[in-house]
Amino acid sequence: GENVEQHPSTLSVQEGDSAVIKCTYSDSASNYFPWYKQELGKRPQLIIDIRSNVGEKKDQRIAVTLNKTAKHFSLHITETQPEDSAVYFCAASSINFGNEKLTFGTGTRLTIIP
Amino acid sequence: NAGVTQTPKFQVLKTGQSMTLQCAQDMNHNSMYWYRQDPGMGLRLIYYSASEGTTDKGEVPNGYNVSRLNKREFSLRLESAAPSQTSVYFCASSDPRGWTSSNDNEQFFGPGTRLTVL
Numbered sequence: 001g002e003n004v005e006q007h008p009s010t011l012s013v014q015e016g017d018s019a020v021i022k023c024t025y026s027d028s029a030s031n032y033f034p035w036y037k038q039e040l041g042k043r044p045q046l047i048i049d050i051r052s053n054v055g056e057k058k059d060q061r062i063a064v065t066l067n068k069t070a071k072h073f074s075l076h077i078t079e080t081q082p083e084d085s086a087v088y089f090c091a092a093s094s095i096n097f098g099n100e101k102l103t104f105g106t107g108t109r110l111t112i113i114p
Numbered sequence: 115n116a117g118v119t120q121t122p123k124f125q126v127l128k129t130g131q132s133m134t135l136q137c138a139q140d141m142n143h144n145s146m147y148w149y150r151q152d153p154g155m156g157l158r159l160i161y162y163s164a165s166e167g168t169t170d171k172g173e174v175p176n177g178y179n180v181s182r183l184n185k186r187e188f189s190l191r192l193e194s195a196a197p198s199q200t201s202v203y204f205c206a207s208s209d210p211r212g213w214t215s216s217n218d219n220e221q222f223f224g225p226g227t228r229l230t231v232l
Contacts (some may be wrong), residue, residue, distance in 0.1 A: 001173070009154075032219055043204065043223040044157065089156055093219075100145055100164070100208060100219060101172060106156040 002027040004092050006105025013080050014113050021108045023090035024072040030092040033066060033073045034102070038087045047088075048075070077110075085112045115140050118224035120205050126230045127195045135190040135227050137205030145208045146188035147172075147221065148180060150201040157204065163188055195231045203227045 003026040013019045025033075034049035050057045050064045050073065057064050061080075066073040077084055087109050091102040118139045127133060139146065147162040159172030163182040177199060179191045188207075192199060206221040 006156075034219070034221075043225055045223070046220045049219065101159055101162060102157075102221065103173070104156040104158070106154060 002030060002092055002094075002103040004090060004103050004105040006090050006108060008108060009106065010109045010111070012111045012113055015080055015082065017080055019075075019077045019080055019084070019110055021075045021088055021090070021110070022072060023074070023092075023105050024070075025092040025103075026071065027092070027094065028071065029094045032093045033064070034091050034093075035064060035075050036089045036091065036104075038089065038107075040086070044089060080112045082112050082114060085110060117141065118205055118207055118222050120203075120224035120227050122227060123225065124228050126232065127192075128232050129196060131195050132191070132193050133195065134192075135203055135205075135229075136187070137189065137224055138187045139205075139207040139222070140186065141207060141209070141222065142185070143207035143209040143222075144185070146182065147206040147208075148178075148188070148190045149204045149206065150174065150199075151204060151226075152201050160190065160203075195229075197231045199229065200231045201229060203229060 006023045031052035036044040037047045038044040048059050048062050048064050050066050061078045063076040087107045089107050090105040093102045121136045144165045148160040149157040151157050158174050161180040163169045166185045169180050181189045204226050205224040208221040
């Protein structure tokens with residue numbers, strides 16, 4: 001089955017600086033890579049996703065890059081703000097109708113220092 | 115729309131007791147999932163249901179059973195609780211549509227159930 005590794009497990013960044021979280025996956029059949037944000041005591045929520053036919057996707061201060069050859073993808077947050085403090089999870093899946101199981105990484109706790 | 119709801123929010127069990135965690139969604143989604151979240155382990159899939167009447171094992175199914183009662187409801191049952199099942203349990207739902215548009219495959223999570231087994 002799929003195995004997703006995520007690094008680092010904790011990350012502290014000065015407010016206004018950039019943060020980068022990296023994930024690797026093992027199954028070359030995976031074609032869908034979402035990122036979820038979980039604030040303390042809350043449920044995970046999707047912030048951005050990317051498909052294997054795209055190398056990069058941006059949404060305001062958030063971007064995700066994918067390198068299919070190396071089987072790794074990264075989350076980039078620019079101009080970080082205090083509300084970016086949370087745990088971030090990457091995930092991978094092979095999207096086929098009737099089979100949408102996600103395999104999650106172990107999470108990165110991001111702390112923004114004011 | 116309430117989205118995905120779960121009951122109860124908190125539960126304490128003794129070893130060997132049984133209980134059922136309830137989950138319901140009002141988004142007319144076909145797929146539903148049960149995850150457990152443990153410190154340092156991320157979210158691990160217990161069971162999922164791709165459509166009403168079907169269920170399949172995930173990564174950590176041992177000690178659990180599920181029922182997809184109808185399209186809206188997906189319950190998780192612990193027949194004989196063990197301390198190793200102490201965790202936060204999340205239910206999620208989605209309506210995967212392949213590549214039609216962005217966020218098509220988003221999974222929507224419930225608020226979670228914090229379960230402690232003594």
